[in-house]
Amino acid sequence: MKATQQDGSYPRPLLTREEWTSLDGTWDFAYDDAGEGRTARWYATGSPAFDRRIEVPYPPESPASGINDTGFHPVVWYRRTLGLSASAGRRELIHFGAVDFVADVWLDGQHVGHHVGGQTPFTVDVTDVLAPGVDEHVLVVRAEDDPFSMEAPRGKQDWRDQTHGIWYERTTGIWQTVWAESVPAAHVTEVYWRSDVPRCAVHGEIVLSQVPSGAPTVDVVVTFGDEVLASQSVGVRDAKVLVDLKLPALTNGQDRARLLWSPEHPNLIDIAVTLRSDGAVLDDVASYTGLRTVSVSGGAFKLNEAPIYTRSVLNQGYRPDTHNASTGTAQLKGEVELLLAMGFNSVRNHQKAEDPRFLFWADTLGLMVWGETAAAYSFSNTAIELLTAEWLELVRRDRSHPSVVVWVPFNESWGVQDIAHDEAQKNFAKGLSAITRALDPTRPVISNDGWEHVDSDIMGIHDYTTNGPGLLATWGTAGSADARVRSELGVQGRKPVVDPLALLKWDAGTAPLMLTEFGGISLSADPDDWGYASVTSPKEYESIVGELFDALRKSPTVVGFCYTQFMDTGQETNGLLYSDGTPKLPVETIRRIVTGTGEGVKLEAGATNGWQD
Numbered sequence: 001m002k003a004t005q006q007d008g009s010y011p012r013p014l015l016t017r018e019e020w021t022s023l024d025g026t027w028d029f030a031y032d033d034a035g036e037g038r039t040a041r042w043y044a045t046g047s048p049a050f051d052r053r054i055e056v057p058y059p060p061e062s063p064a065s066g067i068n069d070t071g072f073h074p075v076v077w078y079r080r081t082l083g084l085s086a087s088a089g090r091r092e093l094i095h096f097g098a099v100d101f102v103a104d105v106w107l108d109g110q111h112v113g114h115h116v117g118g119q120t121p122f123t124v125d126v127t128d129v130l131a132p133g134v135d136e137h138v139l140v141v142r143a144e145d146d147p148f149s150m151e152a153p154r155g156k157q158d159w160r161d162q163t164h165g166i167w168y169e170r171t172t173g174i175w176q177t178v179w180a181e182s183v184p185a186a187h188v189t190e191v192y193w194r195s196d197v198p199r200c201a202v203h204g205e206i207v208l209s210q211v212p213s214g215a216p217t218v219d220v221v222v223t224f225g226d227e228v229l230a231s232q233s234v235g236v237r238d239a240k241v242l243v244d245l246k247l248p249a250l251t252n253g254q255d256r257a258r259l260l261w262s263p264e265h266p267n268l269i270d271i272a273v274t275l276r277s278d279g280a281v282l283d284d285v286a287s288y289t290g291l292r293t294v295s296v297s298g299g300a301f302k303l304n305e306a307p308i309y310t311r312s313v314l315n316q317g318y319r320p321d322t323h324n325a326s327t328g329t330a331q332l333k334g335e336v337e338l339l340l341a342m343g344f345n346s347v348r349n350h351q352k353a354e355d356p357r358f359l360f361w362a363d364t365l366g367l368m369v370w371g372e373t374a375a376a377y378s379f380s381n382t383a384i385e386l387l388t389a390e391w392l393e394l395v396r397r398d399r400s401h402p403s404v405v406v407w408v409p410f411n412e413s414w415g416v417q418d419i420a421h422d423e424a425q426k427n428f429a430k431g432l433s434a435i436t437r438a439l440d441p442t443r444p445v446i447s448n449d450g451w452e453h454v455d456s457d458i459m460g461i462h463d464y465t466t467n468g469p470g471l472l473a474t475w476g477t478a479g480s481a482d483a484r485v486r487s488e489l490g491v492q493g494r495k496p497v498v499d500p501l502a503l504l505k506w507d508a509g510t511a512p513l514m515l516t517e518f519g520g521i522s523l524s525a526d527p528d529d530w531g532y533a534s535v536t537s538p539k540e541y542e543s544i545v546g547e548l549f550d551a552l553r554k555s556p557t558v559v560g561f562c563y564t565q566f567m568d569t570g571q572e573t574n575g576l577l578y579s580d581g582t583p584k585l586p587v588e589t590i591r592r593i594v595t596g597t598g599e600g601v602k603l604e605a606g607a608t609n610g611w612q613d
Contacts, residue, residue, distance in 0.1 A: 002223075002270040003286040004364070008329035011097055012121070013360035014400050015191050016286045022140075023082060023094070023178040029054035029067065032075035032142075042077055043106035043140045056178060057097070059171040062323040072148075072161070076173045078141040082180065089396050091183050091209070095123045095141065097176025097355065100324075101145040101152050102140025108137050116386070118145065118153065118171075119353040119374060120393040133266050143173035151383040153390055155351035155374030156316060165530060168316070168570045171324040176355055184282045186212040188273055193289035193400045194442055197260070197304070200250035202230070202289065204243040204267040206273060211236055214277040220245060221272045224259060229269060231488040236275075250291070261290030261402040263345040266366030268402070290363060296444050296457050299558055301512045303368075303405070310560030311594055312346035312370065313339065313576070314517060316569045317354050320579050329357050331442060336361040340568065341587050342576065342595030348516070348562050351375060351411065353394045362403035370406040370562075371398055372449075375414035379425055383415060388432060392439060399440045406437050407443055411486045412450040412462065413494070419452050430455045430501065449516050451494035453502035460516035463491040464564075466533035468547035473516070481513060481557040514560035515552060520574040521545055523584050531574035532564075542585055545576075546593045551597055565593075 002014050010016045015204060028050035030042065042049045044294035058065035084092050096103065100118030104111065108131070113124030130137070146152070147170055148159055158167035190207035206218055220243050222229045230245040250256050261267050268288050275283040292304050300307035315335075318324060326332055332355060339347055346368035349358075353373055355589025362369050373391050376383040391409050398404050409432045410416060416425040433447040433455050444457035451462065461484075465471045474491065475481050485506060490496045497503045505511040523541040535541045554560050568575040576590055577583050583590060591597075 001286060002272075003288040004268045004270050006360075008357055008360050008364075011095065011179055011204055011357065013331075013356055014287050014289075015179065017284070019182065021180045023080065023180055024056050025352070026053050027056050028052075028079040029060070030077045031073045032077055033073060035075055037075065037142060038095045041109075043111070043142070044109045045138045047079075050077065054078065056080075057174050057176050058322050058325050059100070059173060059175045061169045061172060061323060061528050062325065064321045064325070069168050073172060074146050075142065075144050078143070080139055081136055082139055083135055084126065084130060084180065085135050085138050086127060087182070088217070088313060091125055091127045091185055091187070092130060093123050093125055093181045093183060095121065095179050095181065096141075096174070097121050099141065099143050099174050100171050101149075102143065104142045106140040112546050117390040117393060120390055120395065121176075126152050135330055141174065141442075145170070145172045146170075150378035150561060151376055151380055151386060153374040153376050153387050156318070157374075159377075163570050166572050168318055168572075169323055175323075175325045183209075184275075186210050186216070186275060187278070187283040188275060188285045189349075190396075191271075191273065191285075191400065192396070194270065195248060195289060195291040195293075195402070197256075197291055197293050200245060200247050201437075202269075202271075202291070203228065204245060204271070206241040206243065207242065208236070208239045208275065211239055212275070212277040214281055214290040216275065216277045216282075218243070219274040219276065222247070223270045224249075224267070224273070229259075247291075257304075257382065259291050261292040261363075261366075262303055263340075263366040263368060266290070266364060266402075268363060273278060276598060280296050287400075288363075289400050292402055294405045294443050296512050297510055299509050299512050299557070299559065301444075301458065301514070306530070306581070307559070308345075310346045310368070310514060312329055312348050312368070312516075312560065312564075313342075313344045314350045314562055314565040315339075315347050315569070316350055316565065317352045318569045326355055326358075329361075332358045333361045333365075336367050338577075338581075338587075340367055341591065342583075343591035346370065346405070346560075346562075347566070348372065348408070352517070353398075356397065357399075359398060359401045359403055363401055366373060367403055368405045369401070369403045370408055371395075371404045372408040375411060377415060379416055379418070379428070384428055387415065388435070391432065392435065395436055395439050399442075400457070405443060406458065407440070407445045408449050409433060409445070409461075410448040413448060413452050416448070419448065419454065420495055426454050426499055430499070445605040446516075447502070451490050451492060451496050451557075452494065452498045454499035455501045455505075457505065457511060458516075459485060459496075459502075459506055459511045459513045461485070461491070461496060461513070462517035463515055464518060464520050464532040465491065466521065466548075468551035471548060471551040475513075475515070475552070475555040476559050478557050481555070512559045513557050514562070516560075516562045518552070518561060518562050519545065519548055520564040521548075522573040524573045526573075528571060530571050539586060542589060542593070549593050549596075
């Protein structure tokens with residue numbers, strides 16, 4: 001099966017195999033508030049400590065988990081039985097999409113894995129602990145997530161017992177899919193694709209678990225529909241195999257557009273990878289990517305060398321019943337469809353790295369994505385190490401997705417609160433931005449979105465002025481916008497630029513100006529609900545939100561925006577949707593406000609949010 005033809009349920013869409021087993025569902029569960037689980041050997045088969053049941057992959061704070069306990073519980077344990085059998089020449093793997101924050105894994109009482117990082121996937125190989133002839137095994141997971149740690153990346157997770165402001169309930173433990181896979185001893189563990197449109201090529205990096213014996217090769221075939229674009233066979237000398245796939249179809253500049261990925265035409269190319277030894281197939285995986293370029297120059301944000309106006313919305317990825325988790329591919333697809341139907345061509349997944357299946361649907365349906373991470377709240381050596389390690393894992397995980405067009409490692413100086421005058425914090429932001437460009441040189445990087453830029457390829461500014469004339473007064477002319485960027489006091493009280501490197505890019509005219517957060521209008525009569533401004537009637541809401549969008553469209557210097565936000569989240573009621581996903585205005589009206597037009601929208605028969613152009 002081609003990777004682009006999957007139904008979106010495979011947890012790792014960029015590296016798929018036909019056979020896999022979901023381990024989601026009902027698990028045994030226990031809190032370990034006293035921290036005694038290790039000493040008491042809760043990981044041992046038959047431990048009586050597990051006194052309740054939980055639905056995985058929903059965090060225990062969420063209603064969908066069946067636990068629905070939002071209190072402080074720094075250590076939690078999970079247990080379930082599963083069927084696995086050792087087979088000659090095979091490895092049995094268990095994959096975890098994400099466990100917040102430190103995870104340890106046991107199988108049949110034997111420790112098989114340890115991982116740090118609340119948003120990144122990891123895999124444990126349990127083959128060597130499988131007893132011959134035993135087909136049923138006990139899997140145990142311990143997760144530790146200090147609710148008061150300010151050094152670990154935590155994003156929007158509140159540190160108080162009651163949520164407040166723009167912070168939400170915590171996420172502890174397993175919150176993305178757990179799944180099992182049987183693979184050959186020598187198998188593909190990672191793929192990376194970098195499209196090189198000007199040179200009519202795709203560069204690939206294929207990582208293997210080990211170098212097979214014999215005369216191993218890796219065969220790669222690139223197709224677009226039924227059309228073979230390229231094929232190559234490479235001899236394997238070490239565990240990292242590099243391929244350079246020339247695409248002759250791209251040399252016809254007049255015909256090239258039919259192959260390029262864009263929101264209007266989200267074309268994807270399939271890539272089949274086969275590992276062989278002496279001609280015999282050892283492993284066969286399916287992948288995909290998109291051919292496109294992303295760049296900034298002349299004050300414009302460019303896709304495929306042409307300026308594109310970015311109509312983005314802030315998405316917390318937080319859902320009332322499942323919190324940071326989702327109910328699966330159907331929900332994720334529906335969210336992407338609705339974002340597009342509302343007129344957005346881009347989304348900024350905020351303070352969270354979203355499930356890779358969301359990116360699959362963004363790739364497939366044509367939604368640009370700004371990749372971000374959860375922030376730490378303090379600055380220390382430990383915070384530097386934890387954020388850097390997790391961020392680089394996320395970049396590696398997502399850099400082959402064509403929908404991802406911008407990297408945002410820092411937001412509003414979270415975790416670098418003194419960046420304006422602390423050289424260490426400046427160096428951290430500049431260093432992580434530079435490492436990001438080294439790991440992925442194909443996308444712009446924003447060193448600190450919102451203000452206090454130190455080395456950003458895009459001048460992303462947050463402005464929550466809540467009336468159109470006020471926005472237009474600041475951004476309505478090139479002169480007024482330039483004055484604000486250079487000012488000592490930004491629109492939120494923070495200096496927009498705090499390092500000459502960022503100002504150099506602005507002065508050179510390369511960094512485009514975007515309002516990467518604006519709006520934040522709440523439609524609610526509850527005084528406890530939160531927004532940058534509040535109205536109580538849909539008519540007034542439509543008027544003020546429309547006024548803000550209209551003001552930005554009149555600016556000759558702003559080339560993109562990100563509205564706050566997609567959906568009401570907890571007490572933060574400034575979404576375009578209510579928390580249950582119901583639009584506050586008709587979708588046609590929202591689309592007209594967002595795009596300045598309203599054409600080409602219809603509701604598919606029987607669909608709840610299946611809008612399409």
